[in-house]
Amino acid sequence: MPQGKPYAGTIRKLVLGIDIGTTYSGVSYCILTPGEVPKVLSVTRFPGQEGENRLRDTKIPSILYYDGRGNVRAVGAEALVDDNTIMAEQEGWTLAEWFKLRLQPDGPQANGSSLARVLAHKSIINIYADYLTYLFRCAKVFISDQPIGRQVLESEANIDFVLSHPNGWGGDQQRQMRLAVIKAGLIPDTPDGHARVHFVTEGEASLHFCIANGLTEDVLEVDNHIMIVDAGGGTVDLSTYKVLRSSSVNVVESSAPDCLLHGSKFVNDRARVFLQETLEGSRFGKDDDINEMVKYFESNTKPTFRDPGKVSYIKFGGRDSTDVPHGIKKGVLSLPGVDIERLFEPSVTAIKGAIRAQARLATGRISRILLVGGFANSPYLRSRLQDFAESEGIPLFCPNSQTSKAAAEGSLWYHLDRSVSARIAKYTFGTSGCINFIPFLPDHMKRMEKAFVGIDGDVSLPNAFAPIVSRGTLVTEDQEFRVSMSHNSSSPDSRITLRIMSYKGAQERPRWVDEDTENFSTHCLVHAELGSKSYEQRVGMRGEYYTKEYKAVILFGLTEMKALISWESDGQEHRSPATLVFEGADA
Incomplete structure (x- = not known):
């Protein structure tokens, strides 16, 4: 629906756009009314951010406080209100922050991130669900201030959700985010409910x-x-x-x-390490003082820093806080601008390198x-x-x-x-399985010791890779990629499973998944029902068996991968929906 065009649907709907960021999050909404041009608006009022100067806020902190039993005690800006911070310290609440990075493929630890401790029995999906519950409640309160908003909220079955995520995320992260939406009670765990959740890269x-x-x-x-x-x-x-x-x-x-783990949070991390090293031996090098300094750095020093030639300041404590040898006078730490510049430098360098790479590959x-x-x-x-x-x-x-x-x-x-x-395939995707052994092919002869006789009597080789789409291919949203498959078994199984592999290495035409193994990983499993009656009964060298020829149809061009199974019967094509199961390897 191009901008300026009226909504062509027949029923009024509400669509919520939810951006859960590493440090801050936001919610936007659009009420789709038949015949009217849609307007995209943002939720600009959240608890804990009241007051004239906060009326235009579209973001709240991505933080939650949990008590010792794992109950949510405060979320977002409310978690920063003095009453809650005091109670958190007195009662030993646990702060969950930067939780988004726990979904990052390959994990944030490899990139030098120290994530806050969360309760052992609180999974990342549970934390996401708790935060989504809060965001949805805030959005409903804000939207219900409009008469039309109250009407559309009465039927939650007519609410769709669009969740944004980093470019580097894929199927496994989308699976976990959808599960969090279900746990938050925003949709039912049904095919219709799942269809109300959509994803888009940031x-x-x-x-x-x-x-x-x-x-x-x-x-x-x-x-x-x-x-x-x-x-x-x-x-x-x-x-x-x-x-x-x-x-x-x-x-x-x-x-x-491309996606880099070099956002503003990592400047804060480097500031913490720098302050700990700089104030070693000072009575103000304790955790409480460092925490207060980092908080001031994040909200004041970092966002206003612009000139490495000027001194920067970090306030903390009171006017009696002085340690001249360490640059502290009356509760103010003075730092050369070049020191602050160094905290930004790794992020700046990484972004510049990524821009060059994007330009080179374009x-x-x-x-x-x-x-x-x-x-x-x-x-x-x-x-x-x-x-x-x-x-x-x-x-x-x-x-x-x-x-x-x-x-x-x-x-x-x-x-x-x-x-x-249309989107570009970031990796080479294909299937792994068995192929017929051909003795005059050199690479087959090298693998002769792995050859075996299958149930159909043919001599086969395992671990073959059959590419479906190559890295760098421009793929349209509705473009179907097909791969011919056969399934042989001793009984007519109604369910088949297909393993989709991804290859990230340098080979242009990888042939075997047991070569260059560090660059092969399972992307997902495709499960589908063929129906036992669709199998053909045959007799091979090892006796009776059942076989089925079919095609896996994969759509890679969407923000969320789709698949189905196709086969011929009586001269007609039949299709069966498929379920994708992501194993978290690289998806």
């Missing part, structure tokens, strides 16, 4: 946000290549698109999206970089990336709109407009 959400907020015609000229750099609290997502059509905007990915020259996200509000980061982009000959702009809400609002514009029609 890169695509940011692109749609920029389009909706008035990208100029020169940016959206046909054949232009636009790069989106979404710098958030935990991740920095990079996406590059080629414009195919400027009216009713249509774009395709120009290079595979199918054309980058005409514009758009910098969005909460971390983009940092004047120092903006300045460094502006200078870098200028040196690369690429204009860089920060949209005038409040880009910290790009993911939440952009997720809804994605749901309504879907301007991205």
